[in-house]
Amino acid sequence: GQNIDQPTEMTATEGAIVQINCTYQTSGFNGLFWYQQHAGEAPTFLSYNVLDGLEEKGRFSSFLSRSKGYSYLLLKELQMKDSASYLCAVAFYGQNFVFGPGTRLSVLP
Amino acid sequence: SQTIHQWPATLVQPVGSPLSLECTVEGTSNPNLYWYRQAAGRGLQLLFYSVGIGQISSEVPQNLSASRPQDRQFILSSKKLLLSDSGFYLCAWELAGANEQFFGPGTRLTVL
Numbered sequence: 370g371q372n373i374d375q376p377t378e379m380t381a382t383e384g385a386i387v388q389i390n391c392t393y394q395t396s397g398f399n400g401l402f403w404y405q406q407h408a409g410e411a412p413t414f415l416s417y418n419v420l421d422g423l424e425e426k427g428r429f430s431s432f433l434s435r436s437k438g439y440s441y442l443l444l445k446e447l448q449m450k451d452s453a454s455y456l457c458a459v460a461f462y463g464q465n466f467v468f469g470p471g472t473r474l475s476v477l478p
Numbered sequence: 479s480q481t482i483h484q485w486p487a488t489l490v491q492p493v494g495s496p497l498s499l500e501c502t503v504e505g506t507s508n509p510n511l512y513w514y515r516q517a518a519g520r521g522l523q524l525l526f527y528s529v530g531i532g533q534i535s536s537e538v539p540q541n542l543s544a545s546r547p548q549d550r551q552f553i554l555s556s557k558k559l560l561l562s563d564s565g566f567y568l569c570a571w572e573l574a575g576a577n578e579q580f581f582g583p584g585t586r587l588t589v590l
């Protein structure tokens with residue numbers, strides 16, 4: 370099967386910037402998604418990358434390098450409400466989404 | 479606009495009892511539908527997906543089954559629950575070919 374790797378946990382301070390990395394096997398790649406999931410709630414869509422480069426949406430940005438099988442989610446001006454799990458999900462041709470294990474981000478005051 | 483519903487929101491069931499979780503989607507036609515399970519502290523595991531009425535594909539062998547009796551209805555069932563079936567069950571929909579999934583609110587199942 371396809372492996373998606375993310376750090377298990379990260380901690381950052383309110384107002385800071387944090388980068389959450391995601392690596393995946395490149396064969397059959399057909400798009401990468403980032404979702405945010407607060408404890409006990411369903412995941413919500415954050416971003417989608419299918420071409421190389423940076424996609425910016427307010428305080429959140431997502432970067433993709435297809436040749437390296439690498440993406441990151443960048444969160445700026447962290448707020449307490451950003452404490453959540455961040456899920457990297459990859460779409461592969463002919464297969465369904467594969468989700469990474471998620472990165473639990475704790476934002477401290 | 480499209481919405482997705484799941485019920486019940488929480489469920490506590492004894493080992494060996496049956497299960498039926500329901501998911502319905504509004505505001506779209508012929509969506510792809512998915513059932514995921516998320517065990518405590520773990521990632522999303524795809525259980526079943528469906529591209530149309532009566533068409534179910536299973537991703538992992540288990541004591542669960544799924545059915546799609548109507549275009550916008552997806553049901554997850556079990557005849558006899560196991561302790562290991564405890565988890566957060568998420569239904570998701572996707573426009574065919576769109577490659578973006580939207581999740582329902584989830585059902586938290588505890589098997590005792």
